Amino acid sequence: MLKGTKVGLRARHEDDIPILQAELYDDAVTHSRAQGSPWRPFTPGSKHSPVMVNDTDQGIASFSVVELDGGTLVGTATLWGIDTHNRSAHIGLGLLPSARGKGYGTDVVAVLCHYGFVVRGLHRLQIETLADNAAMLRSAERNGFVREGVLRSSSWVLGEFLDEVLLGLLAEDWKPAARS
Numbered sequence: 001m002l003k004g005t006k007v008g009l010r011a012r013h014e015d016d017i018p019i020l021q022a023e024l025y026d027d028a029v030t031h032s033r034a035q036g037s038p039w040r041p042f043t044p045g046s047k048h049s050p051v052m053v054n055d056t057d058q059g060i061a062s063f064s065v066v067e068l069d070g071g072t073l074v075g076t077a078t079l080w081g082i083d084t085h086n087r088s089a090h091i092g093l094g095l096l097p098s099a100r101g102k103g104y105g106t107d108v109v110a111v112l113c114h115y116g117f118v119v120r121g122l123h124r125l126q127i128e129t130l131a132d133n134a135a136m137l138r139s140a141e142r143n144g145f146v147r148e149g150v151l152r153s154s155s156w157v158l159g160e161f162l163d164e165v166l167l168g169l170l171a172e173d174w175k176p177a178a179r180s
């Protein structure tokens with residue numbers, strides 16, 4: 001497990017799947033805003049559920065997020081698009097509704113930076129998020145990500161095109177937080 005100050009990132013467990021599917025994936029609005037892909041229903045227990053992890057895909061590292069205090073599952077964290085030539089990757093995360101606004105998102109980004117820069121030796125991490133996702137923008141900026149541009153009308157979200165903000169962080173600019 002990789003530890004931050006409030007949350008830990010560990011492998012996806014089978015018991016996590018129904019909780020993540022019901023409390024995170026099945027919220028079509030949050031999915032549509034966060035994922036940039038069309039939401040569609042999945043039968044509980046489906047082996048094709050998007051919250052299942054494909055361990056053979058080298059381009060992605062998928063974690064479940066748990067509270068350090070007690071180990072309760074609170075969400076997902078992903079390093080995706082891992083490019084070992086350009087040494088870059090993208091960050092994605094989603095917290096269960098009850099876990100939002102407690103500083104966990106900021107901590108997840110910090111742990112993913114440690115994973116990307118220290119464990120994987122990457123040089124650049126990138127985040128794309130909707131321009132009105134204040135909590136995600138703040139979680140990224142608190143970890144040193146800088147806004148590099150606006151992708152105008154890049155995301156089709158529930159009937160309209162919305163802007164995304166692209167944020168980047170380079171290894172040499174990263175200031176790791178104190179870790180437990």
Ligand SMILES: CC(C)(COP(=O)(O)OP(=O)(O)OC[C@H]1O[C@@H](n2cnc3c(N)ncnc32)[C@H](O)[C@@H]1OP(=O)(O)O)[C@@H](O)C(=O)NCCC(=O)NCCS
Pocket residue numbers: 030033034035092093094095096099100101102103104105106107128129130133134135136138139142
């Ligand atoms: C986006 C998300 C990961 C952020 O995690 P979080 O734990 O809620 O965020 P934090 O508690 O760490 O808050 C980070 C900052 O944003 C602020 N913030 C939190 N929720 C906010 C909100 N709804 N509106 C405005 N600011 C907010 C906090 O005050 C904090 O600012 P501070 O550092 O100045 O105190 C989480 O809200 C989430 O999972 N949302 C749904 C899925 C999603 O949008 N994922 C991202 C897709 S790119």
